[in-house]
Every structure is written in structure tokens, then in C-alpha cells.
Amino acid sequence: MEISRRRFSALGAGVAATTLSGTLSGATAAQAETPPGKPAVRNVVLVHGAYADGSSWAKVIPLLQEAGMNVTAVQNPLTSLADDVAATNFALARQDGPTLLVAHSYGGTVISEAGLAPNVTGLVYVAARAPEAGEDFAALSARFPTPPVTSGIITSGGFKWIGRSAFLRDFANGVPRKEALVLYAAQGLLSTAAPTTSVAAWREKPSWYAVSKDDRTINPDLERFMARRMNATTIEVDSGHLSLVTHPKIIAGLILRAAANS
Template identity: 60%
Template structure:
């Protein structure tokens, strides 16, 4: 009888622990994320998030915009990891354009609870991204990429205004052109060593009028990662031309109440 009594107690304890574990798992799955880390792409800097940041902050989110050195993929990943280390609690990691490669590699950190891609690259680990782009019609902006003698490249003013930021007023596009950050040629052949979207929930905003990354390539990458996807009638810089829609997707990823 004593043995049976102990067995019953053990079973009840196990059931209680299982219930507690299930409750903890449910709570973790619905946990609100308060930290947002934003990663810019090529031909830009952190100021490209300038319209999105106040919209996120208005929802009570703690926002950090990384300033990538764009000297190499590894250097940019290191910059993002430094920003992640400074966050107090879980993080939603967000990227625009080339920044998608950076968060795909840096996003395997335990703090990262989700990934948001804004018209962004999302290669498989070790994938040849230039080869992937060749499966789709070339994006016009690539013809405007000019290389300097020091091995750094930037878009011509015409390509920037018409192909990179084509849905901005010309005066605004010129202002962003003035802060364009040249990128090292090594980035063009870099390959990621991880694809965090395999294990982290992902969201993707396709830019239907993109002339920097083919929209069909964006749709392919979003579908491959099983991302929750929206499509915006925007140029490559939807984060500037449609900041409300971009912020809304980030807020959704963060499980902010009332969204």
C-alpha cells in the first residue's frame, strides 16, 4: 500500500510539473518583446530607420539602430552581436536589404525571438547569393553600382534616386543619397554561415516595385523561410516611403497588445 501511495504522489508531481512546463511554454510563446534591433542595408546607414523608430517607440518599445561598418559581412555581424549583447531581455531583429544576410547569421543568438525582413536578402547558410539572383531578372539598380579604386562601391546618384529610392520625392531621395555609405567589395561574394530563419519565427515585407532586389526573388525567399508575409506597393526603401506599414509588421512580430 505504501508503494502504491508513493507512486500516486509521484504521478501527481509529474503531472503538476508537466502542467507548469506547458504553462511556461505558452507564456514564452506569447511573451511581449520590448527590444527591437534594426539593421540597415547597403547604400544606407542607420538614418534609414528614422521614420520607423518613433512609431516603435510610441508603442513602448526599446529601439536600437545598428551602424554597420559595411567593411565585411563578419564585421557587420559583429556589430549586430554587440548591439544584441546590450539588450536587456528578448529581441526582435529587423533588417533591410543586405542587412538580411547579417541577421540571418547573427540571429541564432538566444536573445533573438524573431526575425523581420524588409525587402531583404535571406540566403541559406553557405548559399551563393549572386548565383541565386541570376535565377531572376536583373534588378536595374545593379547597373548603377560604381567601384572606387580603394575597393569600395556606391550607387550613382541617378541609380540611387530612380532605382533604389524611386518612390520618394526627389529632394528626399537626394538627402538620403548624401549619407550613402560605401560598401567593401568583399561583401558581394560573402556567404553566411547560418540561416537563423530555420529556427526563429520570421516575417517578410516584399516591395512590389523594387528595382534593387527583384520582387520575385523577395517572394521566393519569403516563401522558402515560411515567413508571415505582406506585400507593399513600394520601392526598395519601404521603410522610408511606407514607415507605418513597416512599423506595423515589426509591432506584430513583437506581439504588442492591441495591434
């Protein structure tokens, strides 16, 4: 894992939070203590991406809970951006106090729209879309090499999903096959309607970004471009698209660091 932009204070190979103790294989952990006199945000709302559901956060959630966080995972209907934003807003309205909003993949579009809620103190993007207001994400993506998963996307009846081979090879690369097959069976179907945002919450809220260096679903250079554009505190993870599944300690560590500094 490489760290760029506003840099974390490195604490060697261990993770500072006691719940994340141990070493991170092939990575330099990056965590820091809560700034003196500043209480950490205790509420976290997690927003999943397309071709997935809230259970995609299953390995991250217990790490956050063990660190004392109140965690809510949204179940996006994926029927439209408006429906997904409504589901996220409902989750935010149920929080008691300042809240960190976290998203994976397509979920980044959702939090870019919903993130202006007054109780949201910061945004964390995990291999996620981070569109500008009104931006055509497909056109933006076309400026970068086409990710391999694209050839495996199937469209029918107003929805799209990923075929089995492409899901295992490209969407869930790095995930053990048995586990990837479970994720495939539970994948959510995404509406084909263009998800265009009216605002870009990252322009007003502090942001963090985890780039997946081996991503075959969103081009890693596109992820880097979006992270730079939002001036996000950025880490790079030696992972495919599903870093929240393959590297939950690193992703939980980033979320905890954001909670301590948002």
C-alpha cells in the first residue's frame, strides 16, 4: 500500500488502532492517533457499489465495530440513482451525531450526491466513482483504457449485471474462488439509467480515497485522477476492485483515520 497527497503518519508495519493490530502483508500500514482534543466521529454509513449488496462490507464492519464505531450498511435498490440516494439519506437521518460516509465503486456516485447532508463530516471513496456535478461518467471513463470487466457486462430489461466468467476474473480478482462465487450469486442488478449527479459533495467535505492498483473494473489511473481532482488523502492498495473484501484491515484503517480527522 502506497500513501500519497496529504500523508498519514506512518507507524511501521502495524496498525495503530488496537482492533487492527498486526502486520499488513506487502504493505506499509498508515494510521495515526486522534488529534489531541478532537473527538473522533463515531458513526459510519457504508454504501455498496453495483453488482453487490451491503454484505460486501462484511469483513470491514466488525473491525470498525471493535474500534467503537456505530456502523450502518445501506442496502441500495440499484433501481436508480435517486432511489439509492434516498436509501442513503434515510440511513444518514437515523444517525445520532456526526457521520462519516463511505462508498465502494458505483456507491461513490451516491455519496457524491448525498454527502452534503449536514451531519456528514467526511467522505471515503474505496475504488469508487467520484463524479463532478452533472458529469457523464461514461465519457470520463472513455478517456482511460477500457477496464477488462466491460466485455462481461450483460444488459437486459433495463438492468445490467456481470457474467460469471468476468465476475470471477475481473470484478472479484484476488478474491478466493469459493468466496467470489458467493459474491457472484448475491450480485445486485444495476439500472441502465445514467446516474448523473447534481452536486459534488467532495468539493465541500474532506475526502479520502483508496486506489486499487490491480483494479480490472475501474481503471486505476482513472481512480488516481479522481482522487487528485478532489484533493483526497489517498492510499494505493495492492488489490483488485474488491479491496474491502481482500484487504479489510487496510480499508478499515483508512476509515478510522478519516473518522479521526473529519
